[in-house]
Amino acid sequence: MSVTKSTEGAVAVKLDLMSPPESAKKLENKDSTFLDESPSESPGLKKTKGITVIQALIHLVKGNMGTGILGLSLAVKNAGILMGPLSLLVMGLIACHCMHILVRCAQRFCKRLNKPFMDYGDTVMHGLEASPSAWLQNHAHWGRHIVSFFLIVTQLGFCCVYIVFLADNLKQVVEAVNSTTNNCYSNETVILTPTMDSRLYMLSFLPFLVLLVLIRNLRILTIFSMLANISMLVSLVIIAQYITQEIPDPSRLPLVASWKTYPLFFGTAIFSFESIGVVLPLENKMKNARHFPAILSLGMSIVTSLYISIGTLGYLRFGDDIKASISLNLPNCWLYQSVKLLYIAGILCTYALQFYVPAEIIIPFAISRVSTRWALPLDLSIRLAMVCLTCLLAVLIPRLDLVISLVGSVSSSALALIIPPLLEVSTFYSEGMSPLIIFKDALISILGFVGFVVGTYQALDELLKSGDSPLFSNSTTFLR
Numbered sequence: 001m002s003v004t005k006s007t008e009g010a011v012a013v014k015l016d017l018m019s020p021p022e023s024a025k026k027l028e029n030k031d032s033t034f035l036d037e038s039p040s041e042s043p044g045l046k047k048t049k050g051i052t053v054i055q056a057l058i059h060l061v062k063g064n065m066g067t068g069i070l071g072l073s074l075a076v077k078n079a080g081i082l083m084g085p086l087s088l089l090v091m092g093l094i095a096c097h098c099m100h101i102l103v104r105c106a107q108r109f110c111k112r113l114n115k116p117f118m119d120y121g122d123t124v125m126h127g128l129e130a131s132p133s134a135w136l137q138n139h140a141h142w143g144r145h146i147v148s149f150f151l152i153v154t155q156l157g158f159c160c161v162y163i164v165f166l167a168d169n170l171k172q173v174v175e176a177v178n179s180t181t182n183n184c185y186s187n188e189t190v191i192l193t194p195t196m197d198s199r200l201y202m203l204s205f206l207p208f209l210v211l212l213v214l215i216r217n218l219r220i221l222t223i224f225s226m227l228a229n230i231s232m233l234v235s236l237v238i239i240a241q242y243i244t245q246e247i248p249d250p251s252r253l254p255l256v257a258s259w260k261t262y263p264l265f266f267g268t269a270i271f272s273f274e275s276i277g278v279v280l281p282l283e284n285k286m287k288n289a290r291h292f293p294a295i296l297s298l299g300m301s302i303v304t305s306l307y308i309s310i311g312t313l314g315y316l317r318f319g320d321d322i323k324a325s326i327s328l329n330l331p332n333c334w335l336y337q338s339v340k341l342l343y344i345a346g347i348l349c350t351y352a353l354q355f356y357v358p359a360e361i362i363i364p365f366a367i368s369r370v371s372t373r374w375a376l377p378l379d380l381s382i383r384l385a386m387v388c389l390t391c392l393l394a395v396l397i398p399r400l401d402l403v404i405s406l407v408g409s410v411s412s413s414a415l416a417l418i419i420p421p422l423l424e425v426s427t428f429y430s431e432g433m434s435p436l437i438i439f440k441d442a443l444i445s446i447l448g449f450v451g452f453v454v455g456t457y458q459a460l461d462e463l464l465k466s467g468d469s470p471l472f473s474n475s476t477t478f479l480r
Contacts, residue, residue: 050287053295060282060299068272069236070325071404072307073314075268077322081315082255083262085308088269092304094444095273098420099296105420105427106280107289117284120277120415121147124423131426147419148361150411151277155357156390157407162347162354163209163394164403167201169327169340176332199395205348206391212352213359213383221356224349231346235339239326240310242336243317250316263458264405266451271408272307276416324400355390359383402459409455417448 051059076084106118109126118126124143128136174195215221257265283292314326323329327343330336363382367375397403421441425433 051282051285052287053291056282056286056292056295057299060278060295061302068268068404068408069307069310070239070327071268071401072272072311073318073322073326074324074401075265075272076311076315077320078257078261078268079265080256081250081253081312083257084265084315085312087265088308088311089304091266091269091273092300092307094447095270095276095416096297096300096304098416098444099276099279099300100293101420101424102276103279103283103292103296105423106283108427117280119280123280124419127423127426130430132430136426147415150414152358152361154407154411154415155354156386156393157403157411158354159351159387159390160394160397161400161403161407162351163202163205163391164398164400165325165347166205166344167198167394167398168325168400169344171195171198171201172328173337173340173344176337198398202391202394202398206388208348209351209387209391210384212348213355213387214380215352216379221352225353228346228349228353231342231349235327235342235346238336238339239330242330243310243313243326245317247313247316248319253315253319260458263409263451263455264401264462266413267405267408267455267459268401269307269408270412270416270451270455271404273303273412273416276420324404355383355387359386362386397463399463402463405455406459406463409452409459413448413452413455418445418452421445421448 072088076088078084079087102120102123105127106123109123109130110116110118113126121144124147125140128140128143131137212224279296283289286292286295310326314329315322318326318329321329327340330339359382363379366382367378370378394403397406421444425438425441429438
């Protein structure tokens with residue numbers, strides 16, 4: 001799984017990145033672990049005067065650098081040392097192009113309907129209303145429902161990934177605690193001390209997660225966001241400096257991996273790139289939105305370069321021993337064990353922020369159907385049920401790499417690849433479109449759909465095959 005990064009200056013920049021009106025419009029964040037204001041901003045806040053080009057770039061990079069980056073080295077292994085980086089480059093270009101499509105369609109409807117802002121769900125709904133099909137026009141409201149559904153699946157999927165990540169890393173820290181030293185350079189094999197089952201670690205985090213999700217004040221959650229930003233930034237810097245050292249001969253690594261594992265690469269990669277929900281809120285908050293397309297291209301270029309670098313260097317450094325999270329490959333000394341502990345703290349803080357997104361979709365809908373007297377008990381009950389659901393799913397599917405691939409294939413591919421090209425066709429078809437553009441949009445959507453089907457099938461197949469096999473890809477020995 002993975003993680004985030006930004007500069008220290010970015011941590012200090014506070015933004016209201018969400019549209020003020022309805023709670024549904026606060027839901028459009030990916031794994032925006034490094035968005036300082038959390039996945040949504042507090043309702044009722046006054047609109048800011050606007051953010052600068054540099055601020056928009058920083059937040060765009062932070063919004064994209066979520067919990068996928070630490071799993072990209074294993075993704076490169078599933079594609080091959082040549083095919084992996086090339087595929088990441090192509091997927092970065094396509095993801096960036098789809099973000100441009102969404103921005104262009106939203107701008108068109110803002111001008112047409114004289115609205116200052118339009119979120120993802122609104123844009124899809126109005127896109128269906130503008131389509132030449134009478135049936136789609138009559139069912140345009142389903143566009144918003146579909147986007148909300150995939151946002152719920154995506155965000156709850158992130159929460160499941162977080163729980164597996166927490167258990168995975170804490171388990172390894174506890175197993176190695178008796179042999180952990182201050183020496184990070186000796187080449188000594190360490191036999192880890194057996195400890196309790198990983199599922200028990202997941203359950204041990206449940207009380208803390210319950211307390212976190214009961215916090216409904218976003219201002220308080222922003223404090224946790226700040227802590228997560230700092231801890232993850234420090235950890236990622238330490239990881240980067242380690243994997244660039246002593247890279248072995250890469251000739252032993254396959255240029256192209258088996259086609260059977262490529263769908264797992266697709267799911268992990270699109271999981272990392274899927275942050276399309278942060279694009280429209282950022283564009284809305286810029287002082288001069290005309291600069292946003294250039295900022296979007298630059299930001300996605302930076303993100304893609306970082307993804308390719310971390311993914312490739314991690315695979316080169318550890319080869320076939322690369323684990324589901326690159327943090328699990330770090331040496332057994334306190335410097336690198338602290339990286340895992342920092343990540344545990346960062347991911348634990350971020351859980352509540354990601355949980356807030358589906359909660360703000362589901363809870364207002366539920367409490368609108370009961371009397372005011374039952375609103376608070378129902379709110380708390382739903383939160384408790386949802387956090388228990390994410391923990392249960394994590395226990396049932398504890399393979400970190402497969403959880404990432406499954407979430408990416410199921411929901412991220414729909415939000416990032418399938419919907420935007422179809423939205424462009426429905427938005428501009430009546431105004432006349434080049435057959436080449438229609439073909440391009442169809443090709444991207446088909447690519448996304450094939451990845452959705454094949455990636456989901458492969459991830460589920462691997463989960464079924466794993467059966468009673470070891471729950472995690474981390475081994476019981478490693479070097480310090």
